[in-house]
Amino acid sequence: MDFQYLFELLCGGIVKGSIYALIALGYTMVYGIIQLINFAHGEVYMIGAFVAFIVAGVMTLSGYSGLTVLLLAAVVAVIYSAAYGYTLEKIAYRPLRNAPRLSPLISAIGASIFLMNYVQLAQTPDFLPFPELVPEFEFMAPIERYLSSADLVILIVTTLTMAALTVLIKYTRIGKAMRATQQDLVMARLVGINVDRVISATFIIGSVLAAIAGVLIASRTGQINAAIGFVAGIKAFTAAVLGGIGNVPGAVLGGLVLGIAETLGAGYISSAYEDVFAFALLVLILILRPAGLLGKAVKQKV
Amino acid sequence: MAHLKRSFGIGLWFMFLTLPLVVVRVNTLSQEVQWRWSNLLWVGVGAFAIAWFWQFSINRRAAGRASTVADKPSLAQRLADDPVLSRRVLLGAAAVAIVFPWLVSTGQNFYHVNVMVSALIFVVLGLGLNITVGLAGLLDLGYIAFFAVGAYTYALLSKNFDLGFWTCLPLGGLMGMLFGVILGFPILRLRGDYLAIVTLGFGAITKIVLENWDTLFGGAAGLANIPRPELFGLLLDGRQKSVYSYYIVLALVALTIFVTNRLKNSRIGHAWMALREDEIASVAMGVDMARTKLSAYALGAFWAGLVGVVFAAHNNFINPDSFTFMDSAMVLAMVVLGGMGSILGVIIAALALKLLPEYLRAFAEYRMLVFGAVMVLMMIFRPQGLISDTRRKYDYDGADGANGEGDHGGK
Structure with missing residues (x-):
């Protein structure tokens, strides 16, 4: 048993998993409120990565470099993803609120x-090379084998984002409204919560998280395309x-479990079948424990 | 005036939205930034016009809620109600379909016949998926996997065991059915949207396996030299082969129409529709959920497997690229566009979606873009599809039509 290799895979899995978790949060929040699988959420993430690519490209060619570019690209990507998420909900989902x-x-x-x-x-439609925006930190050199500088940035940013999200949901007015809407949409409307605005806010927050994930993963893998x-x-x-x-905590846990399972599967069995492990895990979970690891089984009401 | 102002705002908003993606293009190789400002103008004007029209349509939809579309009999309804008319239309369509190859192909020019063969293949696929999605209401996003099963079944059997087309045709269908049952079993308990994702996963797994298992499936390169369908050992030239494929697939279409039509009005068909409308209520009424769902899966998959054999034989060559999610989505778009459950609608939609991009080359590039938009728009403005499904109903004296056909929009 090669523990070093195992540890390497585990670290990779956690980094990957934290990205999945960021995107998964958007799905789970939307689903919690309007019971809709926002299929286009992945596209919002992709748009975030593309906008970041364009901003970074324009800025690099105008002579800027390093962290300034990364920050500005991320900010613009976040704004645009949020705008897309908001518009998407308005056009494709809002008119269908009461449909089958x-x-x-x-x-x-x-969509x-x-x-x-x-x-x-x-x-x-081709793959585009995403510039390396994260500088190489010197103090990371000794453990670079396990965790690169980009990985460290990913871990820090995802942790901070999730902490911010928790604070937002737990302690702010809109967070409270979101929790209320999640519990009972009709009741929330009755007590005077502007449900439409809460739903819009949910889409915007989810899109922001997706955009952050998009920028992070693009700067780690170094390439993007529309798919x-x-x-x-x-x-x-x-x-x-x-x-x-x-x-919400379930999404984070699920992301980490999935990331680790995927890297372990790819590392020990076959990397060509990496995606198969993810889908197989999904099928298994749905069959064995449809409510998920942390979810409560929901009784279907008539 | 308020409308105009709003539309103007929306136009500006879309100009903002599309600004980076549509205008800027960074060429990383030549280190150049390309600014395409003229695109922005088009987006602005287009968004303004669409927004204006959109508000108009939404208002009309809201106003029209009270008196639904179903008040006046739809085309399909009239066809179904009038046996003489429907028989004439059917005969006419059949006659045109039969003489079609002789009308459009002259000499060695059989391009149109080949186009029609691939369109008809998708008609069968659409009708097959119509059983699963349209009648039983089980959203299947990996349907093309069963098509792949049929195609690879024929390719492998003919390559390794030297089996002929006509032996493999039913085998392909049965293999599709078998896979349908195998996949159907574990997901019986899942609710609508989970089911969609799992079937999507199955479709993706199928493609990955096909791509990576080189020794058996030929990997990404696929399998070539698949024999064409044989006709009593006669030697056919290129054109005759195409025409022959055309008649085979035309016969399949006719068979599919016949079977789906009979299924729809059968006991099991009613059980499917009951499950689609309300699962709990129909189970309470004694519908065997497991058997009903499985049969919908298996019968839907059967047609895909069957026509997969034809596809492999007609093309001579298959590779995993023909079985992507986009193909599944396209078949789904046919069902949605045509009207879930409506046989005539699905046929028309399938022909339109396959033939339009083929003949309007300029449109081909934007094909998927338009499909996506159309799927969204159909759900909002006409969820029952182009030609809505009509239920058989019994007329009582003095009460005809008063109870409507429970299939316009609402659950």
Whole structure:
């Protein structure tokens, strides 16, 4: 048993898992409130990565470099993803609020296909090299084998973001409104919560998290294309289901479990089948424990 | 005036939204930034026009809620109610379909026949998925996997065991069915949206396995030299082969229409529709949920497997690229666009979605973009599809039509 290798895989898995967790949070929050799988969430993440790529590209060519570029690119990406998430909800989901269950889901799939092809047509269907924006920290050199500088940035940023999200949900006015809406949408409306605004806010927050994830993963893997949102979206959804959909800590746990399971599977069995492990895990979880790791089984009401 | 102002605002908002993606293009190789400002103008004007029209449509939809579309009989309804008319239309369509290859192909020019073959293959796929999604309400996002099962079944059987097309045709269908049952079993308990994701996962797994298992499935390169369908040992030239494939797939379409139509009005068909409308209520009424769902899965998959064999034989060559999520989405778009459960609608939608991009080349590039948009718009403005499904109903004296056909929008 090679423990060093195992440890290396574990670290990689945690880094990957924390990205999945960031995207999964968007799924789980939306699902918690309106019971909709926001299929186009992966596309919002992809758009975040693309906007960051464009901003970074323009700035690098104008002579800027390093952390300034990363920060500005991330900020612009976050703004744009939030705008896209907000618009998406307004156009594709809001008119279907009271429609049968299948309708918003199909609408979401349509929106996902639309956005993917929109970016493909407006930019390029090919892979684009994403610039390395995270500088190499010297103090990371000794443990670089396990954790690179980019990985460290990912871990720090995801932890901070999740902490901020927890504070937002627990202690702010809008967070309280979100929790109330999640418990009972009709009741929340009756006590005077502007439910439409809460839903919009949920989409915006989810999109912000997705954009952060998009910038982070793009600067780690070093390449993006219009299709990355699709796979990442499904995996993040898997993570959300794994932890129990609608459950915020569950999404984080699910993301980490999925990331670790995937890297271990790829490292010990076969890297070509990496995606298969994720899907197989999803199927297994849904069959054995449909409520997820942290979720409570929901009784279906008539 | 308020509308105009709002539309103007929306136009500006979309100009902002599309600003980085549509205008800027960074070329990393030549280190250049390309600014395409003219695009922004088009986006602005387009968004303004669409927003204006959108508000108009939404208002109309809201106003029209009280008196639903179903008040006047739809085309399908009229066809179903009038046996003479429907028989004439059917005969006419059949006649056109049969003489079609002789109308459009001259000499060695059989391009149109080949296009039609691939369109008809998708008609069968659409009708098959219509059983699962349209009738039983089980959203399947990995349907193309069953198509792949059929295609690879034929390719492998003919390569390794030298089996002919006609032997493999039913085998492909049965393999599709078998996979449908195998996949159907574990997901019986899942609710609608989970089911969608799991089927999507299955579809993705199928493609990954096909791509990576080189020794058996030929990997990403696929399998070539798949024999064409044989006709009593006759030697056919290129054009005759295409025409022959055309008639085979046309016969399959006819068979699918016949079977789906009979299924729809059968006991099991009613059970599917009951499950689609309300699972708990129908189970309480004695519908066997496991058997009903499994049969919907298996029967839907059967057609995909069957037509997969035809696809492999017609193309001579298959690789995993023909079985992507986008293909599943396209078949789904056909069902949604045509009207879930409606046979005529699905056929028209399938033909339109396959033939339009083929003949409007300029449109081909934007095909998927338009599909996506159309799926969203259909759900909002016309969830029942182009030609809404009509239920068989019994007319009582004096009470005809008063209870409507419970399939316009509401649950």
